[in-house]
Amino acid sequence: MSIVTGILKSSLGKKYIMAGTGALLLLFVIGHLIGNLQVFGPPELINNYAHFLQSKPVLVWSARLGLLVILVAHVTTAVQLAAMNRAARPVTYAPTENVSYGAKWASRYMLLSGLVVLAFIIYHLAHFTALVPGINGAEDFRKLRTVMHGQSVPDVYGMMIIGFQVWWVSLFYLIAQGLLFMHLQHGVSSAFQSFGFRNHVWWPRIETLTKIVTIAIFIGYALIPTAIYMRVVGADYADKVRAELKQDGTVSPAESPAAGKETH
Amino acid sequence: MKVKLKVWRQKDRNSPGEFKTYESPALNENMSFLEMLDVVNEELANKGEEPIAFDHDCREGICGTCSCVINGKPHGPHRGVATCQTYMRSFKDGDTIVVEPFRAKAFPIIKDLVVDRKALDRIQFAGGFISVRTGSAPDANSIPVPKENADLAMDAAQCIQCGACVAACKNASAMLFVAAKVSHLGLLPQGQPERYKRVKAMVAQMDAEGFGACTVTGSCEAVCPKEISLDFIARMNRDYAVALLKGDPKPISGGGAG
Ligand code: FES
Numbered sequence: 001m002s003i004v005t006g007i008l009k010s011s012l013g014k015k016y017i018m019a020g021t022g023a024l025l026l027l028f029v030i031g032h033l034i035g036n037l038q039v040f041g042p043p044e045l046i047n048n049y050a051h052f053l054q055s056k057p058v059l060v061w062s063a064r065l066g067l068l069v070i071l072v073a074h075v076t077t078a079v080q081l082a083a084m085n086r087a088a089r090p091v092t093y094a095p096t097e098n099v100s101y102g103a104k105w106a107s108r109y110m111l112l113s114g115l116v117v118l119a120f121i122i123y124h125l126a127h128f129t130a131l132v133p134g135i136n137g138a139e140d141f142r143k144l145r146t147v148m149h150g151q152s153v154p155d156v157y158g159m160m161i162i163g164f165q166v167w168w169v170s171l172f173y174l175i176a177q178g179l180l181f182m183h184l185q186h187g188v189s190s191a192f193q194s195f196g197f198r199n200h201v202w203w204p205r206i207e208t209l210t211k212i213v214t215i216a217i218f219i220g221y222a223l224i225p226t227a228i229y230m231r232v233v234g235a236d237y238a239d240k241v242r243a244e245l246k247q248d249g250t251v252s253p254a255e256s257p258a259a260g261k262e263t264h
Numbered sequence: 265m266k267v268k269l270k271v272w273r274q275k276d277r278n279s280p281g282e283f284k285t286y287e288s289p290a291l292n293e294n295m296s297f298l299e300m301l302d303v304v305n306e307e308l309a310n311k312g313e314e315p316i317a318f319d320h321d322c323r324e325g326i327c328g329t330c331s332c333v334i335n336g337k338p339h340g341p342h343r344g345v346a347t348c349q350t351y352m353r354s355f356k357d358g359d360t361i362v363v364e365p366f367r368a369k370a371f372p373i374i375k376d377l378v379v380d381r382k383a384l385d386r387i388q389f390a391g392g393f394i395s396v397r398t399g400s401a402p403d404a405n406s407i408p409v410p411k412e413n414a415d416l417a418m419d420a421a422q423c424i425q426c427g428a429c430v431a432a433c434k435n436a437s438a439m440l441f442v443a444a445k446v447s448h449l450g451l452l453p454q455g456q457p458e459r460y461k462r463v464k465a466m467v468a469q470m471d472a473e474g475f476g477a478c479t480v481t482g483s484c485e486a487v488c489p490k491e492i493s494l495d496f497i498a499r500m501n502r503d504y505a506v507a508l509l510k511g512d513p514k515p516i517s518g519g520g521a522g
Pocket of ligand 1: 319320321322323324325326327328329330346347348349
């Protein structure tokens with residue numbers, strides 16, 4: 001049996017795929033968080049970062065492609081494993097309160113938490129990357145632009161501030177972060193287990209590391225919509241942008257949802 | 265004391281099964297769970313009904329023959345205790361106790377609470393052995409074994425192959441069993457010659473039998489009557505990865521001694 005069939009076909013190999021792709025996605029989640037935390041600085045900071053990314057299309061597109069491949073591998077393997085696991089017990093037990101002895105809640109609902117996070121990723125891409133109008137409950141984000149180094153670039157700071165001032169958007173982001181937290185709490189430590197890095201000395205350390213990393217990620221990501229919604233960050237900027245948009249006559253907040261509907 | 269039993273009754277592999285409820289006769293609370301079933305069966309037999317079929321042998325927690333999922337938990341309410349060592353004093357007078365067979369596609373039901381666990385034997389046949397010289401027994405301690413390895417190997421060797429790990433796992437995965445066997449032999453010098461072949465062969469057989477994969481929920485560890493640790497699954501994962509990386513070695517010349 002070659003290493004490729006061993007990894008693709010065996011139950012252990014599929015867990016290596018889950019652990020490996022999961023680890024790469026975790027790295028992205030951490031990097032993405034660091035990038036986004038720049039919203040707590042002046043508007044120029046994160047817009048400059050956006051401008052930097054935009055000026056490196058090859059880099060950005062290869063990263064996007066890589067992430068897509070990793071995500072697809074993670075999700076398809078998860079679905080395959082779930083089907084295999086379900087088939088392994090065709091007749092289920094009578095329901096009792098005893099079902100989960102020893103098993104943490106997060107570990108029993110990895111597929112569910114993962115699928116909700118996947119749905120969130122799709123919304124998040126439509127929201128801030130594709131800038132699909134009409135799904136953000138606010139302005140048409142394509143109209144928010146600013147000038148950086150003499151070039152017209154998307155006003156990422158404005159989009160984030162205006163976007164998260166919408167209560168249901170912020171709420172959805174918080175729920176998704178909660179589920180991601182749950183998913184990672186089990187996923188990060190289990191990835192070590194799947195690759196075989198575990199013994200009675202290291203397991204408590206791995207669990208502590210998992211706790212620190214997942215709590216830090218949750219707090220970091222939850223802080224952004226919360227601070228913006230509570231008008232702690234960028235409230236004046238948002239009001240200014242809204243006023244400008246109204247003056248230009250290009251778009252008024254009342255019209256934008258309807259405009260969004262037409263394009264759908 | 266008296267209890268009410270809600271027991272899974274199934275005539276054979278192909279008939280549909282269902283729960284039936286029975287009232288136990290008066291019981292001594294120091295009876296074991298299996299003795300309680302004996303008493304209930306005696307009464308059923310006297311009434312001309314079919315007794316409840318269940319697996320048992322040593323009744324002292326060492327053979328791994330007894331099974332049963334009691335109130336949703338394989339081997340009943342305690343940690344590190346098999347069904348045969350579970351006593352009626354762990355239940356209350358008037359309790360309703362739900363008794364089911366171990367459920368997994370790889371464990372077809374033979375009758376009532378008896379399931380066919382030969383899938384585990386087939387995994388053992390695939391690689392759970394070592395090659396030794398036959399003849400007189402070797403001198404004790406002729407092969408040095410580090411104390412830690414000997415201890416760990418003994419922990420893994422405690423597995424009595426009852427299949428409770430499969431019954432408990434939400435994925436009906438046999439990882440804990442296979443990991444215990446792979447680790448037991450892989451930790452000792454005598455198990456080294458086949459170490460990597462063994463893990464590949466046993467995992468391949470495990471997958472072929474239709475067991476699920478590991479989600480690291482830890483329920484297998486929680487119900488194991490011998491409290492085998494999840495650490496061994498990590499050890500198996502590690503050995504399997506090394507085995508895949510090593511590949512299948514082939515002779516590089518035409519063979520022969522020269
Ligand atoms: S009957 Fe032998 S372990 Fe229970």
